[in-house]
Amino acid sequence: MRIAAFFIVLLKLLASLLMLLGVVWACGALWFQLAQSVKSGSARGLLLGVWVGVGLYCVYLLWQQRAAKGLLIYGLLLAGILAWWASIQPSNTRQWAPDVAQQLSGTVQGDVVQLHNVRNFEWQTASKATARWEDRRYDLGQLVSVDMATSYWMGPAIAHTLVSFGFDDGKAPRRYLTFSVEIRKERSEQFSAVGGFFKQFELSLVAAEERDILRVRSNMRGEEVYLYSVAMPRAAMRSLFIAYVDKANALIETPQFYHTLFANCTTIVFDMVRSIVPGLPMDWRLLASGYLPQYVDSLGALARPNDFEAIQAAAHINARAKAVRPDADFSSAIRQGVPQAPLQP
The missing domain is CATH 1.10.8 (Helicase, Ruva Protein; domain 3)
Known part of the structure; x- marks a missing residue:
C-alpha cells in the first residue's frame, strides 16, 4: 500500500x-x-x-x-x-516596418542571378533612413569570397549573424552583397527574444549593401560588429548563394514564423550550409550565437595566420566603419587588417 x-x-x-x-x-x-x-x-x-x-x-x-x-x-x-x-498562421500581408517592407526574390539562369528588392538604405539615425529598394544582377562566375559578420548587442553570448558575398570582375572595386535572416517586424513592433518563442514575428530574408546593413549596426545602433573571412570552395560559395535565393523565394510562397531557438539568423544559415557540406557537427555555439566564430574556427574555416584572439581583434570593424568618409568604399575600408582566406578552387 x-x-x-x-x-x-x-x-x-x-x-x-x-x-x-x-x-x-x-x-x-x-x-x-x-x-x-x-x-x-x-x-x-x-x-x-x-x-x-x-x-x-x-x-x-x-x-x-x-x-x-x-x-x-x-x-x-x-x-x-x-x-x-x-490556427495562427504566418502572413506576408501586414503593416511592415520600413526596413523589412519589401521581400527579396530572385531568379538564377546559369551563372546569372537577378535579384529584386535588394536593400540600399542611407541611414541617418538608428531608426530613420532614406529607403532604396533596387534590382541587382550578379555573376556567380565572379564570386570570390564569403565573409561572416557577427553583431553583438546584449553581451558576448548573443549575436546576430550575417553572411556577405564578394564579387570581383577584375575592373571595379569588389562588390559585396550581405544576406541577413531577421524578424519581419510590423510597424508597431520591437524585437523580443521571448516573443520569438510565441509566433510574434514572421521570418524575413534581407539582402543589402554592406554600407546599409553593417553600418547601421556599427555606427547607428552602437552594436559591436566583427567581420571574418571564411575559407570555402568556390562551388560551395555558389551553392550557398543560390540557397539564400531559394530561401527568399520560398518565404514568398510560404511565409514562416521566426523562432528564437529553432528558426533564427544562425540556425537557418547552418541548415543551408549543412546541406552543402554534409557532416557538420552540432554544437552548443549554434544556440549561443555569439560564440559562432569560435565554432567556425574549430572547423578550420577561418583565415588563420594567428591565434583566434588575434583574428577576433582584427575582425572588429567599428572604428574603421565610423572613420569611412561618405565618398569612400565602405567595404574595402572595413576589411583593412582583416585576415583573408585564400581563394580555393
Missing part, C-alpha cells in the same frame, strides 16, 4: 508540473498573440489572471481526490488554447 501511495503521489507531482508548465506556456502565447487585438496590458493581464486561476484550481482539484474533474476542466481549456494556437 505504501508503495502504491508513493507512486500515486509521484504521478500527481508529475501531472502538476506538466499542468503548471502548460499554464506558463499558454500565458506567453496569450500575452504575445493578443497584443495586437487587446491593446490594454491590463485587459490582457486580467485574461491571463483568469487562466492562471483556473489552472491552479485544476491542480488543487488533483490533490483533493477530484482528479478526474480537475483534469477534465484543464484538458478542455488547454485543448481550446492549442486549437486556437494552431
Whole structure:
C-alpha cells in the first residue's frame, strides 16, 4: 500500500508540473498573440489572471481526490488554447516596418542571378533612413569570397549573424552583397527574444549593401560588429548563394514564423550550409550565437595566420566603419587588417 501511495503521489507531482508548465506556456502565447487585438496590458493581464486561476484550481482539484474533474476542466481549456494556437498562421500581408517592407526574390539562369528588392538604405539615425529598394544582377562566375559578420548587442553570448558575398570582375572595386535572416517586424513592433518563442514575428530574408546593413549596426545602433573571412570552395560559395535565393523565394510562397531557438539568423544559415557540406557537427555555439566564430574556427574555416584572439581583434570593424568618409568604399575600408582566406578552387 505504501508503495502504491508513493507512486500515486509521484504521478500527481508529475501531472502538476506538466499542468503548471502548460499554464506558463499558454500565458506567453496569450500575452504575445493578443497584443495586437487587446491593446490594454491590463485587459490582457486580467485574461491571463483568469487562466492562471483556473489552472491552479485544476491542480488543487488533483490533490483533493477530484482528479478526474480537475483534469477534465484543464484538458478542455488547454485543448481550446492549442486549437486556437494552431490556427495562427504566418502572413506576408501586414503593416511592415520600413526596413523589412519589401521581400527579396530572385531568379538564377546559369551563372546569372537577378535579384529584386535588394536593400540600399542611407541611414541617418538608428531608426530613420532614406529607403532604396533596387534590382541587382550578379555573376556567380565572379564570386570570390564569403565573409561572416557577427553583431553583438546584449553581451558576448548573443549575436546576430550575417553572411556577405564578394564579387570581383577584375575592373571595379569588389562588390559585396550581405544576406541577413531577421524578424519581419510590423510597424508597431520591437524585437523580443521571448516573443520569438510565441509566433510574434514572421521570418524575413534581407539582402543589402554592406554600407546599409553593417553600418547601421556599427555606427547607428552602437552594436559591436566583427567581420571574418571564411575559407570555402568556390562551388560551395555558389551553392550557398543560390540557397539564400531559394530561401527568399520560398518565404514568398510560404511565409514562416521566426523562432528564437529553432528558426533564427544562425540556425537557418547552418541548415543551408549543412546541406552543402554534409557532416557538420552540432554544437552548443549554434544556440549561443555569439560564440559562432569560435565554432567556425574549430572547423578550420577561418583565415588563420594567428591565434583566434588575434583574428577576433582584427575582425572588429567599428572604428574603421565610423572613420569611412561618405565618398569612400565602405567595404574595402572595413576589411583593412582583416585576415583573408585564400581563394580555393
